[in-house]
Every structure is written in C-alpha cells, then in structure tokens.
Amino acid sequence: MYSNLSVTNITAEQQYQGLLERVMFSTLITVPCCVFLFINFTMLFTLRSKTVFCQTSRYVLLYNLLFADTVMLVLSQLMYIISACRIRLTYPVCGVLNMLGALTKEISPLILVVMSLERYVAVCYPLRHATIITIRNTGLAIVVVWAFSSLNVLTRIILLLQFPFEDLESLQMTTLCSALVLLLVPMSDHYDKAYTCFVFVSAGVAITCSYIGVMIAARSASTDKASARKTRNTLLLHLIQLCLSLSSTIQNPLLIAISKTATRIVIVRIQIALYLCIFILPRCLSSLIYGIRDQTLRPILIYYLCCRLKLVNHSQG
Structure with missing residues (x-):
C-alpha cells in the first residue's frame, strides 16, 4: 500500500519530468527559497544582536520558532534538490533527514502555543507577567517543547526499526527518499496520523482559548485597550500560521484523490x-x-537587510 502512496509524492515522481522542466521548476523554487532563507538568517542574527532581544521572553520564543522553521526550510529544499537530481539515498541517510524534518516540523505549532500563552498572561495578568514569564520559565518551556518533539522522533525511529531491514539485499533505496517511503509498517502510518492530529488539535484549542480570554479581558475597564487589540491580532496570526502548518498534512490525501x-x-x-x-x-x-x-525589531531588521545599500550610498556620498 505504501509503495502506491509514495508514487504520489514529489520525490518519487521526479522521474516523469524532463530535464528542462526539472531545471525550470528547481530554479523557480530555489530562488525564492534562497531569498527567504536570507531573510530568516538575518532575522535570527538580529534577534541575537541586542541584549534586549536575548533577555525578553517573546523574542527568545520567536528565535526558537524561526530557528525551527529555517532548519525545516533548509531540509525541505535539500530533499527537493536530491529528488530533482534523481539521487537515491540509503535508508539510514533518508531516515536521518526525515527524522530531522519531523523534529523541526512539530516544533512550530508547540512554540506558537507557548507564544500565545505568553501574550494571554501579558494582557489578562499584566501585574504578574514579569514574575510568571521569566527567562528561566521561558527556557524551561522551550526545553519541554524540544524534549516532547524529540520523544516523537524517537518513537518514529523505534517504529521504523520494526521493519526487517536485514532481509533486504542492500540498504540502498530503490525509490527516491520521502517521508511516505519510510512508512514501512502500518503502525507508523497510524502513529503519524494520531500524533499530528493530537498536536494540531491541542495547539488550536490552546490558541483559541487564549484568544477568547483576551477578548473577555478587553472588555474590562482596567485592561489596556491598545495592548489587548494588538494581542488579539497577534493570536489571529498564530492561528493562521497553525492552519498553514496543518495544511501540509492534507497534501498527500489530496494528491491521492487527484x-x-x-x-x-x-x-x-x-x-x-x-x-x-x-x-x-x-x-x-x-x-x-x-x-x-x-x-522595536523593525528598524534593526531593516538596517541589517539594507546595510549594504547604506554602505554603498555612504561611499558614493
């Protein structure tokens, strides 16, 4: 069954494209990917350039979110290039790449939950925010998120090792590497669906409850209306980000239907x-x-993004 599913995956279907079309699509995807990677790396550098960013909880959380997304973007593009070049990997190498991808993929929704809770506390409990949302507590929350995601990866590895690889003539893969190809036992597929559903439903409920809590607090006379409105918009953006991350899980069922x-x-x-x-x-x-x-972040980010242009203008002047 899984060999049939994998044929709908992009990594298994690259063989049906001509060389010119593969080059065209690879260029079309690689160029914007490099641009976005440049922006992400600049943002990561910016968040480590000032002490205020390193000692403020929401910026520390943002750094971890960006780090996970950037690693995921690099891995996704690497897998795409490998498949476009029709390079067949061994099962261990393919497994490592996919497990790293699984680790960073699940970090984003969990970090979004922590960021939403931080904003909820800032609006609903402003007097206790400084004592609840400390750098130490933020670091502990980040460790829990990465540990939880690492446990998920460990479980996936254990399920993967249930496949009798010793019966294979070679560990060299006969198809191009993809996440679907590694679903070698039915339990892996069931676990993948159950875990993904649990993470995204839990994250969606947590962010939605935070949003409702902020909406209720905004009606209070003692609440800063501007801060509540800004937090409400931020939580809506978190929900949008979560939905976009969730959309990746329906890709394979959609392609199977098509x-x-x-x-x-x-x-x-x-x-x-x-x-x-x-x-x-x-x-x-x-x-x-x-x-x-x-x-606070915008002028510094723009400065680093446009630094060369300013240097050129300064030298010409």
Whole structure:
C-alpha cells in the first residue's frame, strides 16, 4: 500500500519530468527559497544582536520558532534538490533527514502555543507577567517543547526499526527518499496520523482559548485597550500560521484523490505548487510578520537587510 502512496509524492515522481522542466521548476523554487532563507538568517542574527532581544521572553520564543522553521526550510529544499537530481539515498541517510524534518516540523505549532500563552498572561495578568514569564520559565518551556518533539522522533525511529531491514539485499533505496517511503509498517502510518492530529488539535484549542480570554479581558475597564487589540491580532496570526502548518498534512490525501483522474506529470506539477505554497511560504511568514509589526525589531531588521545599500550610498556620498 505504501509503495502506491509514495508514487504520489514529489520525490518519487521526479522521474516523469524532463530535464528542462526539472531545471525550470528547481530554479523557480530555489530562488525564492534562497531569498527567504536570507531573510530568516538575518532575522535570527538580529534577534541575537541586542541584549534586549536575548533577555525578553517573546523574542527568545520567536528565535526558537524561526530557528525551527529555517532548519525545516533548509531540509525541505535539500530533499527537493536530491529528488530533482534523481539521487537515491540509503535508508539510514533518508531516515536521518526525515527524522530531522519531523523534529523541526512539530516544533512550530508547540512554540506558537507557548507564544500565545505568553501574550494571554501579558494582557489578562499584566501585574504578574514579569514574575510568571521569566527567562528561566521561558527556557524551561522551550526545553519541554524540544524534549516532547524529540520523544516523537524517537518513537518514529523505534517504529521504523520494526521493519526487517536485514532481509533486504542492500540498504540502498530503490525509490527516491520521502517521508511516505519510510512508512514501512502500518503502525507508523497510524502513529503519524494520531500524533499530528493530537498536536494540531491541542495547539488550536490552546490558541483559541487564549484568544477568547483576551477578548473577555478587553472588555474590562482596567485592561489596556491598545495592548489587548494588538494581542488579539497577534493570536489571529498564530492561528493562521497553525492552519498553514496543518495544511501540509492534507497534501498527500489530496494528491491521492487527484491521482485517480490526473496523469502522473500533472500530479508532479500540482505538488510542486503545493510545496511552494504550504512548505516554503509558511516557513517565512514569521520573519515578515514579526519583523514588520514589532516596532522595536523593525528598524534593526531593516538596517541589517539594507546595510549594504547604506554602505554603498555612504561611499558614493
């Protein structure tokens, strides 16, 4: 069953594309990916350039969110290039790449939950915010998030090792590497669906409850209306980010349904478009959203992004 599913995956379908088309699509995807990576790396550097960013909880959380998204973006692009070049990996190498991807993929929704709770406390309990949301507590929350995600990866590895690899003639893969190819036992597929559903439902409930709590607090006379409105907008953005991350989980079922009527090459083109929209773009929204909206962060980020232009203008003057 899984070999049939994997044929709908982009990594297994690259063989049906011609060289010119593969080069064109690879360029179309790699160029914006490099641009977004430049923005993300600049944002990460910015968040470590000032002491205030390193000692403020929401910026520390933002750094971890950006770090996970950036690593995920790098891994996704690496896997795409490997598949576009028709390079067949061994099962261990493919497993390592996919497990790293699984680790960073699940970090984002969990960090969004922590960020939402931080904003909820800031609005609903402003007098206790400084004592509840400390750097120490923030660091502890980040450790819990990474530990929880690491436990998920460990579980996936244990399920993967249940497959009798010793019966294979070689560990060299006969198909191109993809996450679906590694679902070698039925339990892996069941676990993947159950875990993904649990994480996103839990995250959605937590962010929604935070939003409702802020809405209720905003009606109180003692609440800062401007702060509540800004927090409410931030939580809405968190929900949008969560929905975009969740959209990646429906990609394979959607392509399976399309594959019943469409040709393989059409499926490849559709999945490339989906990859650009639901894998690359969502990984870059955090930098754009927070970099533009945050008044403290915005001028410093723009300075680093435009530093060379300023240097050129200064030298010409």
